[in-house]
Amino acid sequence: MTAPALATAALDETAVALPVQEPARVARDSRPLRLITCGSVDDGKSTLIGRLLWDTKAVKEDQAASLQRDSKGKQNDLGLPDFALLLDGLQAEREQGITIDVAYRYFSTDKRSFIVADTPGHEQYTRNMATGASTADLAVLLVDARVGLLEQTRRHATIATLMGIRQFVLAVNKIDLTNYDRSRFEQISHEFKELALSLGVRQVTAIPVSALKGENVVYDGRAAMPWYEGPTLIEVLELATTRSAQTVGFRLPVQRVSRPGESFRGYQGTVAGGSVKPGDSVVILPSGMVANVTKIVTFDLVRNAAVAGDAVTLVFDRQVDVSRGDMIVAIDSQPMTGLAFDAQLVALQAEGIQPGKRYWLKSGSRRQRVQVQPINQLDLQSGKWNHADELPMNAIGKVHLAFDEQAIFDAYEQNRTTGAFILIDPDTNNTVAGGMITAKRATLGGIHAEDSRVILSLPADLADQLMATEIFSSRREDAEVRRVTAARAIEIIDTIDE
Amino acid sequence: MPHTHPETELHNPQSTKPPLDPHLKALENEAIHIFREVAAEFERPVMLYSIGKDSSVLLHLARKAFYPGRVPFPLLHVDTGWKFREMIAFRDEMVEKYDLDLVAHTNPRGASENVTPFTHGSALYTDIMKTEALRQALDAGQYDAAFGGARRDEEASRAKERIYSFRTPDHRWDPRNQRPELWNVYNGMIRKGESVRAFPLSNWTEVDIWRYIQAEEIPIVPLYFAKKRPIVERDGMMILAEDPRLELLPGETKREEVIRFRTLGCFPLTGAIRSHATTLDDIISELETATVSERQGRAIDRDQAGSMEKKKREGYF
Numbered sequence: 001m002t003a004p005a006l007a008t009a010a011l012d013e014t015a016v017a018l019p020v021q022e023p024a025r026v027a028r029d030s031r032p033l034r035l036i037t038c039g040s041v042d043d044g045k046s047t048l049i050g051r052l053l054w055d056t057k058a059v060k061e062d063q064a065a066s067l068q069r070d071s072k073g074k075q076n077d078l079g080l081p082d083f084a085l086l087l088d089g090l091q092a093e094r095e096q097g098i099t100i101d102v103a104y105r106y107f108s109t110d111k112r113s114f115i116v117a118d119t120p121g122h123e124q125y126t127r128n129m130a131t132g133a134s135t136a137d138l139a140v141l142l143v144d145a146r147v148g149l150l151e152q153t154r155r156h157a158t159i160a161t162l163m164g165i166r167q168f169v170l171a172v173n174k175i176d177l178t179n180y181d182r183s184r185f186e187q188i189s190h191e192f193k194e195l196a197l198s199l200g201v202r203q204v205t206a207i208p209v210s211a212l213k214g215e216n217v218v219y220d221g222r223a224a225m226p227w228y229e230g231p232t233l234i235e236v237l238e239l240a241t242t243r244s245a246q247t248v249g250f251r252l253p254v255q256r257v258s259r260p261g262e263s264f265r266g267y268q269g270t271v272a273g274g275s276v277k278p279g280d281s282v283v284i285l286p287s288g289m290v291a292n293v294t295k296i297v298t299f300d301l302v303r304n305a306a307v308a309g310d311a312v313t314l315v316f317d318r319q320v321d322v323s324r325g326d327m328i329v330a331i332d333s334q335p336m337t338g339l340a341f342d343a344q345l346v347a348l349q350a351e352g353i354q355p356g357k358r359y360w361l362k363s364g365s366r367r368q369r370v371q372v373q374p375i376n377q378l379d380l381q382s383g384k385w386n387h388a389d390e391l392p393m394n395a396i397g398k399v400h401l402a403f404d405e406q407a408i409f410d411a412y413e414q415n416r417t418t419g420a421f422i423l424i425d426p427d428t429n430n431t432v433a434g435g436m437i438t439a440k441r442a443t444l445g446g447i448h449a450e451d452s453r454v455i456l457s458l459p460a461d462l463a464d465q466l467m468a469t470e471i472f473s474s475r476r477e478d479a480e481v482r483r484v485t486a487a488r489a490i491e492i493i494d495t496i497d498e
Numbered sequence: 499m500p501h502t503h504p505e506t507e508l509h510n511p512q513s514t515k516p517p518l519d520p521h522l523k524a525l526e527n528e529a530i531h532i533f534r535e536v537a538a539e540f541e542r543p544v545m546l547y548s549i550g551k552d553s554s555v556l557l558h559l560a561r562k563a564f565y566p567g568r569v570p571f572p573l574l575h576v577d578t579g580w581k582f583r584e585m586i587a588f589r590d591e592m593v594e595k596y597d598l599d600l601v602a603h604t605n606p607r608g609a610s611e612n613v614t615p616f617t618h619g620s621a622l623y624t625d626i627m628k629t630e631a632l633r634q635a636l637d638a639g640q641y642d643a644a645f646g647g648a649r650r651d652e653e654a655s656r657a658k659e660r661i662y663s664f665r666t667p668d669h670r671w672d673p674r675n676q677r678p679e680l681w682n683v684y685n686g687m688i689r690k691g692e693s694v695r696a697f698p699l700s701n702w703t704e705v706d707i708w709r710y711i712q713a714e715e716i717p718i719v720p721l722y723f724a725k726k727r728p729i730v731e732r733d734g735m736m737i738l739a740e741d742p743r744l745e746l747l748p749g750e751t752k753r754e755e756v757i758r759f760r761t762l763g764c765f766p767l768t769g770a771i772r773s774h775a776t777t778l779d780d781i782i783s784e785l786e787t788a789t790v791s792e793r794q795g796r797a798i799d800r801d802q803a804g805s806m807e808k809k810k811r812e813g814y815f
């Protein structure tokens with residue numbers, strides 16, 4: 001299928017015409033699919049989304065006219081407009097021809113509707129990519145067919161995976177500039193699938209595309225690439241799944257206590273997992289008090305149940321002390337509470353993450369003080385976790401969190417809301433990290449105190465090899481390592497034997 | 499515990515409305531969450547109320563978010579003095595009907611220096627009567643958070659804006675340095691004098707707004723519906739000609755046309771469209787086949803490339 005042409009008075013003659021406007025009948029039986037584009041600088045992310053908007057008729061005539069006007073002088077060899085300008089809406093972006101911050105756009109086909117976040121490729125703006133990734137169901141990772149995978153491609157793929165994205169489309173872009181080279185496409189796809197596997201992602205669809213020319217985006221590119229028989233990008237997006245429901249029990253972080261009069265007292269918040277119905281017994285954390293739900297109040301209905309995503313007001317059968325930041329949870333499936341947790345995070349600001357510094361941590365509606373101890377940093381080239389005492393900007397790291405007061409979390413894998421947090425620097429008030437809880441930590445002197453330990457004395461090269469292994473580096477923080485001379489090692493071991 | 503309940507909603511016997519479709523429901527839930535979060539985290543929130551369709555939806559969502567309580571913050575209307583007559587009447591009716599606190603502010607320079615859209619041109623007029631007026635009103639009320647009805651699908655620079663949009667003490671937006679905003683965890687920490695603009699409708703499109711107005715039976719200003727009205731053509735726009743302050747220029751004539759408005763602002767700067775849409779169904783089907791975007795009817799957005807971003811950096815909504 002090729003796009004039917006329609007000449008529009010507002011457009012100049014050399015320009016491609018807008019596709020015919022057909023009524024966009026939006027499927028509304030599900031929530032929209034949220035996707036991001038990511039990948040390295042200039043790989044064509046914004047052009048791809050611009051093309052997607054253009055070919056799905058999400059661009060109106062007046063917007064097309066401004067696009068033509070703004071593309072003047074910047075037109076490429078093909079005489080096509082600069083589709084990236086549909087996304088790069090900031091003056092600074094237009095001047096520099098790069099994306100700085102994430103743009104959110106909305107479009108639909110007759111099968112479903114989409115929210116797309118076009119993220120910047122530039123390393124300096126990784127924080128804005130992370131912003132887009134945190135809520136996405138699917139990532140379209142772009143690679144320039146001439147260049148292949150770069151460190152930034154790996155960084156983005158890793159951040160997307162950490163944030164829970166399990167569906168990837170690999171768009172091998174600018175395929176037109178390789179003479180539609182099939183072997184190049186296959187080589188890059190293969191390389192990426194290996195990377196994806198090492199990240200634990202199995203769902204990858206690789207597509208050769210020309211974002212600029214619109215091949216294999218909405219319309220197929222068979223004319224130029226008869227060798228490719230797979231789906232177009234839009235076909236993959238139409239079939240993708242939205243992130244499934246959370247797998248743990250009922251969770252409601254309390255945002256507000258509503259007390260409009262003496263007779264009413266309700267707890268307002270958005271259900272962050274599971275479901276609840278009148279008559280259910282719930283626990284309020286961190287206090288541990290128990291109550292029964294008598295009513296689920298909303299503006300126009302009194303409900304007989306509320307499920308994840310619903311913004312509701314709960315009423316209890318008894319007077320209990322509940323305040324903002326508390327969490328109301330299922331009695332038979334409670335989250336972890338404690339003073340120490342393990343987490344992974346992405347450092348988002350120039351100051352990085354400093355060891356021992358006290359930050360604000362916000363998760364759901366709860367904000368509390370936390371001390372952050374960096375443990376490991378991911379080496380993007382090797383995929384290995386190396387020991388780290390602090391995390392520089394854009395680093396992906398593993399950390400220990402130590403709280404003054406009880407914290408309440410689920411593992412991020414289990415619940416994307418109650419397992420997620422941001423760190424706020426109390427000096428600047430800026431958001432400096434996005435983090436995901438991996439596990440609760442036994443506090444110092446806890447269960448590990450009684451465990452037996454083994455002291456090994458090894459040649460330095462063997463020790464280095466051991467420490468580079470996955471199993472070792474994943475528990476690096478549990479090990480004590482000292483480098484000494486061979487003579488000193490014998491001395492020490494001898495004293496143990498005595 | 500099951501994740502979906504077969505009968506999630508028990509209908510209020512008084513309500514005849516069918517339940518919202520999942521798409522609108524998700525948007526509504528997100529907006530209510532934002533309303534509650536801001537109301538809980540900030541000391542002096544305010545809601546900017548421009549009386550248009552987006553404001554009508556915003557107000558409806560605020561009422562839902564805090565039900566059974568009252569809306570716990572005032573509404574601020576920046577009145578340029580050049581709004582459509584029917585808008586002001588509608589505003590006062592809403593305030594009365596829903597027991598709202600309204601703060602209306604007009605920049606005194608409008609009267610003292612006789613600033614009008616005709617004498618000062620749309621750009622300078624907007625600067626003084628909207629941007630400067632908004633800053634005056636926000637300073638006077640010492641508001642630390644202001645809700646707005648902006649949507650990301652309206653314009654390319656708005657598509658870049660966060661849901662919590664940080665502003666300096668002089669109300670500036672720095673698009674190059676926005677705070678990261680991950681998941682739905684919002685960072686509301688500010689110093690004294692700084693503020694946040696919060697946009698609960700960020701992820702709504704124009705069609706979503708209309709579908710929601712229809713599904714929820716939300717009252718809107720009648721100017722959105724087609725009717726025979728007096729107009730005059732100026733700068734390629736059809737302007738409503740009912741206000742005595744509108745003086746006809748040489749060559750201009752008043753005539754009647756069946757028109758409606760797709761967006762509402764100051765009447766001398768807002769173009770009408772020819773339309774026979776007299777019901778919400780008509781409006782929605784008109785929209786689905788529309789070939790131009792809604793902002794086309796607004797003079798201020800056409801002034802210069804990047805004009806919206808420039809205005810926002812200077813403190814316009």
Ligand SMILES: Nc1nc2c(ncn2[C@@H]2O[C@H](COP(=O)(O)OP(=O)(O)OP(=O)(O)O)[C@@H](O)[C@H]2O)c(=O)[nH]1
Binds near residue numbers: 076082100
């Ligand atoms: N020939 C050809 N050029 C392309 C294609 N896709 C993008 N380009 C060009 O590549 C350049 C960069 O495209 P952008 O879309 O701005 O790249 P980006 O990935 O969004 O860049 P950042 O957001 O700054 O990281 C532009 O000049 C595009 O016209 C393609 O498929 N073929």
Ligand SMILES: [Mg+2]
Binds near residue numbers: 046
């Ligand atoms: Mg870009």
